[in-house]
Amino acid sequence: xxxxxxxxxxxxxxxxLPTNWLDYTILGIYFAVVLGIGxxxxxSVKTSLDFFLSGRSLxxxxxxxxxxxxxxxxxxxxxxAANSAQYGAYTVHWYWIGAIPxxxxxxxxxxxxxxxxxxxxxxxxxxxxxxxxxxxxxxxLFAFAAILIAGVNLYALAIxxxxxxxxxxxxxxxxxGAFVLAYIxxxxxxxxxxxxxxxxxVILAALIPLCVLGLKKVGGWDGLTDxxxxxxxxxxxxxxxxxxxxxxxxxxxxxxxxxxGLGFVLSFGYWTTNFAEVQRALSxxxxxxxxxxPLIAAYPKIFIVFLVMIPGLVAAVxxxxxxxxxSDLQYNHAIPYLMQQLLPNGVLGIAVTGLLAAFMAGxxxxxxxxxxxxxxxxxxxxxxxxxxxAYYVRFGRLxxxxxxxxxxxxxxxxxxxxxxxxxxxxxxxxxxxxxFVVFIVGMFWKRASVKSGFWGLLAxxxxxxxxxxxxxxxxxxxxPTDQGANFVSAMVGFAxxxxxxxIVSLFTAPKPAEQLEGLVYGTRSPGMEEPPAAGDDAWYxxxxxxGWGAVILAAACYIPFSF
Amino acid sequence: xxxxxxxSGYSDKDVQREVTELQEKSATAARIFDLRRIIGGLFVxxxxxxxxxxxxxxxAEIDKAQGVNINLWTGLGMLLxxxxxxxxxxxxxxxxxxxxxxxxxxxxxxxxxxxxE
Numbered sequence: 001x002x003x004x005x006x007x008x009x010x011x012x013x014x015x016x017l018p019t020n021w022l023d024y025t026i027l028g029i030y031f032a033v034v035l036g037i038g039x040x041x042x043x044s045v046k047t048s049l050d051f052f053l054s055g056r057s058l059x060x061x062x063x064x065x066x067x068x069x070x071x072x073x074x075x076x077x078x079x080x081a082a083n084s085a086q087y088g089a090y091t092v093h094w095y096w097i098g099a100i101p102x103x104x105x106x107x108x109x110x111x112x113x114x115x116x117x118x119x120x121x122x123x124x125x126x127x128x129x130x131x132x133x134x135x136x137x138x139x140x141l142f143a144f145a146a147i148l149i150a151g152v153n154l155y156a157l158a159i160x161x162x163x164x165x166x167x168x169x170x171x172x173x174x175x176x177g178a179f180v181l182a183y184i185x186x187x188x189x190x191x192x193x194x195x196x197x198x199x200x201x202v203i204l205a206a207l208i209p210l211c212v213l214g215l216k217k218v219g220g221w222d223g224l225t226d227x228x229x230x231x232x233x234x235x236x237x238x239x240x241x242x243x244x245x246x247x248x249x250x251x252x253x254x255x256x257x258x259x260x261g262l263g264f265v266l267s268f269g270y271w272t273t274n275f276a277e278v279q280r281a282l283s284x285x286x287x288x289x290x291x292x293x294p295l296i297a298a299y300p301k302i303f304i305v306f307l308v309m310i311p312g313l314v315a316a317v318x319x320x321x322x323x324x325x326x327s328d329l330q331y332n333h334a335i336p337y338l339m340q341q342l343l344p345n346g347v348l349g350i351a352v353t354g355l356l357a358a359f360m361a362g363x364x365x366x367x368x369x370x371x372x373x374x375x376x377x378x379x380x381x382x383x384x385x386x387x388x389x390a391y392y393v394r395f396g397r398l399x400x401x402x403x404x405x406x407x408x409x410x411x412x413x414x415x416x417x418x419x420x421x422x423x424x425x426x427x428x429x430x431x432x433x434x435x436f437v438v439f440i441v442g443m444f445w446k447r448a449s450v451k452s453g454f455w456g457l458l459a460x461x462x463x464x465x466x467x468x469x470x471x472x473x474x475x476x477x478x479x480p481t482d483q484g485a486n487f488v489s490a491m492v493g494f495a496x497x498x499x500x501x502x503i504v505s506l507f508t509a510p511k512p513a514e515q516l517e518g519l520v521y522g523t524r525s526p527g528m529e530e531p532p533a534a535g536d537d538a539w540y541x542x543x544x545x546x547g548w549g550a551v552i553l554a555a556a557c558y559i560p561f562s563f
Numbered sequence: 564x565x566x567x568x569x570x571s572g573y574s575d576k577d578v579q580r581e582v583t584e585l586q587e588k589s590a591t592a593a594r595i596f597d598l599r600r601i602i603g604g605l606f607v608x609x610x611x612x613x614x615x616x617x618x619x620x621x622x623a624e625i626d627k628a629q630g631v632n633i634n635l636w637t638g639l640g641m642l643l644x645x646x647x648x649x650x651x652x653x654x655x656x657x658x659x660x661x662x663x664x665x666x667x668x669x670x671x672x673x674x675x676x677x678x679x680e
Contacts, residue, residue: 213633
């Protein structure tokens with residue numbers, strides 16, 4: 001889930017880390033390897049399909065880890081730790097109910113349509129099911145959002161690097177931008193994905209020691225929960241405590257808005273229709289691998305919550321006033337603060353590398369999905385049609401340069417007007433919702449007419465924004481926190497999109513049944529008929545088993561946090 | 564309202580055909596290097612660097628880390644992960660691409676794996 005809580009903000013100067021030559025060597029080696037992957041992946045780029053979708057040829061473990069990594073950007077890591085320091089164990093909802101069911105749904109239900117129809121992007125799927133207006137609107141919205149989110153990442157990186165390492169902001173923006181530009185322009189999606197997989201392991205190597213030492217410092221898990229119960233109340237370390245409808249809790253949401261707003265609308269919107277995620281699965285080598293991509297990602301996702309939540313909770317114990325006027329430290333400083341307090345040189349270098357890698361991967365995921373949508377869905381479809389394939393590879397490289405430059409521009413803009421960023425981030429937190437409603441109605445209701453896609457998308461987008469920026473911000477209805485308002489806006493966007501689609505469909509002609517093959521639930525496309533590759537029929541590779549296993553495991557994880 | 568299958572009748576059949584053609588010409592499957600070698604190599608190197616730092620850590624650094632020699636343990640963990648990837652690569656090498664998809668290697672097409680190290 002895009003982290004709505006992460007607000008890039010100036011970090012306190014006393015967070016400067018005592019880095020030495022060893023830490024910088026570790027960081028330097030990482031940057032060299034990142035570039036090396038770009039150069040080495042370059043020779044695999046021959047067609048536009050290689051550049052934009054890795055030739056649909058990657059194994060499931062790579063696409064699965066890239067799927068999780070594209071989401072595990074540094075804004076997510078710092079933001080979720082902040083969330084935990086502020087709201088406590090409620091953070092688990094963003095993972096167990098706010099991610100796993102949607103990821104399993106993507107793998108089991110939607111992937112046969114996505115992968116089997118051989119579309120190259122999420123908007124292209126809308127072109128097949130609806131019409132060019134839905135396609136143009138969704139492509140344009142996505143391309144615009146991807147660039148701005150990449151810019152947000154870059155700006156957030158610059159602030160963290162300035163505080164931790166003392167580099168001026170513009171140096172960090174230019175260096176990180178240049179590296180991302182270099183490796184994506186060279187190797188395309190393959191090099192973005194390979195770097196994401198690498199980043200996944202470096203992040204684990206950074207966060208695990210931090211959690212171990214943090215827990216040791218506060219007397220283990222029991223010491224942690226005891227201290228938090230004393231200072232923050234008993235609900236702080238439970239998942240559902242205080243979420244009854246009408247009762248007050250720090251999150252400002254009740255169980256219904258958590259389950260429907262976060263667990264259903266926001267989560268399904270992000271995980272099943274955000275192309276930066278889905279693209280990883282579309283690059284898998286066959287349908288079985290594509291289905292397993294989000295399912296393989298689901299297992300680490302269930303446990304990653306501990307790696308981001310524990311530092312947040314530990315920081316709430318060590319600095320009880322964190323995030324309030326009684327302390328210089330803000331919620332976002334939880335992880336940098338623990339890094340500074342606990343990690344010796346060496347592991348500190350790994351942690352800094354992990355954070356920078358996560359920032360770059362978060363940016364790269366958006367850039368690599370942006371260039372695909374812009375080239376295939378906008379430029380190649382409506383502007384310069386029917387040129388030879390090599391032209392589109394060249395154009396893809398060119399638009400990557402332009403996209404990264406625009407992100408760098410956004411980052412510089414943000415560093416002058418930082419409240420623009422918090423505004424934008426809120427906007428994106430429910431950005432995928434209208435996409436999702438259009439998808440889900442189009443996929444399960446064959447009567448949904450080709451015109452309804454565009455109007456549903458437009459109505460959903462507008463009403464979610466109106467609900468958040470007018471009705472909530474102007475205080476017309478009373479929702480205690482921004483988080484709670486996010487959930488409600490998402491539900492409003494979903495409902496408005498669905499209602500408008502139904503009304504428009506009833507007044508316009510349905511799409512002929514023969515054109516719906518492979519696009520609507522219950523029909524099949526030729527791509528779905530592909531026989532499983534050798535070895536893919538093994539029991540541990542069966543999507544249904546993997547998927548339901550993840551759902552059961554996530555549900556079981558709730559048990560110790562529910563009483 | 565009947566000609567709504569997209570601009571100039573663009574339909575799922577066109578996508579199927581286009582992408583299938585591109586996939587036949589695609590070079591990724593045949594030419595992409597094996598990522599396990601990179602992860603393995605990097606983590607063995609990091610593991611050794613951090614582990615050796617752990618062996619030479621002063622008491623002050625160990626005290627900072629709550630009395631745990633965290634560099635040593637992290638280094639060891641990273642080393643093991645690196646060895647795991649290299650062993651996996653050794654036991655299950657990259658499958659050769661399907662015979663009909665093997666491109667003729669041109670000059671300068673030496674294995675790219677070493678370049679990234």
